[in-house]
Amino acid sequence: MNTIRRNIYLNRLITRRHNHRIKIVTGVRRSGKSFLLFNLFSEWLLANGVEKDNILKIDLEDRRNKTLRNPDALLRYIDSKMTNDSMYYILIDEVQLVDEFEDVLNSYLKIANADIYVTGSNARFLSKDIATTFRGRGDVVHIYPLSFSEYHSAFNRPKEETLVEYLLYGGLPETVSMTTDEEKVSFLRNVYEETYIKDILDRYNIKQENELEILFDIVSSTTGSLTNPQRISNTFASVHKNSLSAITVKKYLDIICESFLLEKVSRFDVKGRKYIDSPFKYYFADPGLRNVRMNFRQPDFSHVMENVIYNELRRRGYNVDVGVVPVVIREEGRQTRKQYEIDFVCNLGSRRYYIQSAYRMADDAKIAQEEASLRSVDDSFKKILIVGEHTPVMHNDAGIATISIYDFLLNPDSLEL
Numbered sequence: 221m222n223t224i225r226r227n228i229y230l231n232r233l234i235t236r237r238h239n240h241r242i243k244i245v246t247g248v249r250r251s252g253k254s255f256l257l258f259n260l261f262s263e264w265l266l267a268n269g270v271e272k273d274n275i276l277k278i279d280l281e282d283r284r285n286k287t288l289r290n291p292d293a294l295l296r297y298i299d300s301k302m303t304n305d306s307m308y309y310i311l312i313d314e315v316q317l318v319d320e321f322e323d324v325l326n327s328y329l330k331i332a333n334a335d336i337y338v339t340g341s342n343a344r345f346l347s348k349d350i351a352t353t354f355r356g357r358g359d360v361v362h363i364y365p366l367s368f369s370e371y372h373s374a375f376n377r378p379k380e381e382t383l384v385e386y387l388l389y390g391g392l393p394e395t396v397s398m399t400t401d402e403e404k405v406s407f408l409r410n411v412y413e414e415t416y417i418k419d420i421l422d423r424y425n426i427k428q429e430n431e432l433e434i435l436f437d438i439v440s441s442t443t444g445s446l447t448n449p450q451r452i453s454n455t456f457a458s459v460h461k462n463s464l465s466a467i468t469v470k471k472y473l474d475i476i477c478e479s480f481l482l483e484k485v486s487r488f489d490v491k492g493r494k495y496i497d498s499p500f501k502y503y504f505a506d507p508g509l510r511n512v513r514m515n516f517r518q519p520d521f522s523h524v525m526e527n528v529i530y531n532e533l534r535r536r537g538y539n540v541d542v543g544v545v546p547v548v549i550r551e552e553g554r555q556t557r558k559q560y561e562i563d564f565v566c567n568l569g570s571r572r573y574y575i576q577s578a579y580r581m582a583d584d585a586k587i588a589q590e591e592a593s594l595r596s597v598d599d600s601f602k603k604i605l606i607v608g609e610h611t612p613v614m615h616n617d618a619g620i621a622t623i624s625i626y627d628f629l630l631n632p633d634s635l636e637l
Contacts, residue, residue: 251506278312372630404508435469438456529575541565
């Protein structure tokens with residue numbers, strides 16, 4: 221098994237060196253934050269001339285370092301290691317175990333030769349509001365579970381076989397070393413129930429654990445579909461014979477998103493250039509986490525592939541919306557207004573891409589259906605159809621590029637093919 225090089229995140233840490241801010245590595249639990257900091261980044265520093273004594277690696281989860289969970293003890297320890305004026309790289313894992321850790325870290329912001337990097341794993345630290353804790357001097361690097369490219373790099377086997385496994389079990393790094401389906405399913409179920417859900421219940425003091433579990437199940441079964449709190453509340457009443465108000469549903473959804481298990485995607489009117497308030501789509505941080513909630517009863521590779529494409533776009537740094545294109549269709553002297561949906565409108569700086577996901581393209585009618593929304597956009601930005609089967613890169617008369625899911629996921633420059 222090959223070592224997985226997470227270069228996209230490593231490069232983000234490298235470019236943030238010496239920026240006089242606290243580098244905060246966030247992301248869903250078990251996504252590889254500690255390995256990124258203590259292994260990959262530390263090794264890069266050593267390879268680029270940093271002395272070993274100038275890399276202070278502090279694992280606060282290690283029982284041997286229990287005394288350093290005291291804020292004053294941690295300050296004294298770090299100070300004692302900084303014996304000259306050269307740059308020191310302070311890498312702290314599980315920093316939330318320190319009381320008043322914000323004060324400890326802020327104490328080093330004005331020290332010229334201190335460069336600080338931290339991770340944390342409880343729900344409070346994972347919350348999206350963590351950057352404000354550091355008085356505007358935090359610099360967040362968000363890490364996702366393994367991409368398909370990273371996951372595939374660990375094996376010497378056909379990419380088709382790896383993709384099927386990835387769509388089922390996802391990319392939490394610990395699954396890479398697991399050899400049986402039973403082991404992967406057991407791990408995913410345990411980490412979901414014993415880690416993710418308990419973190420949320422504890423942080424937000426939620427008493428309605430059963431309702432939270434049902435909400436996870438509903439969102440899992442509607443991944444990639446438009447929904448809103450009122451619709452979900454109605455599902456609670458009609459399907460689960462349970463009462464949960466739309467207000468409470470929204471509160472719970474926001475909490476789940478704050479813990480990075482889900483991401484909410486807004487709809488954007490491409491022609492009107494404005495956002496639409498509701499409904500939204502929700503995608504899971506990892507497909508395995510979605511599938512384990514469904515007990516692997518409903519793989520639905522079409523929606524799972526869409527989720528994987530969304531995660532890959534976010535991993536590459538794009539802001540992603542669901543596109544809405546209003547059109548007027550004239551048939552037999554009559555006008556009909558219709559809305560086409562584009563799966564993803566992706567923006568990064570001056571670049572924009574319109575992307576449609578299609579797991580299978582059975583016939584010309586299916587092709588026409590998937591291309592209709594892209595053909596309705598009349599600007600010059602690139603339009604791409606990603607299909608879940610092997611195909612050469614093709615461009616049709618409307619300028620729409622068709623590429624395979626393999627080319628998209630394995631080539632970091634695939635949007636320019």
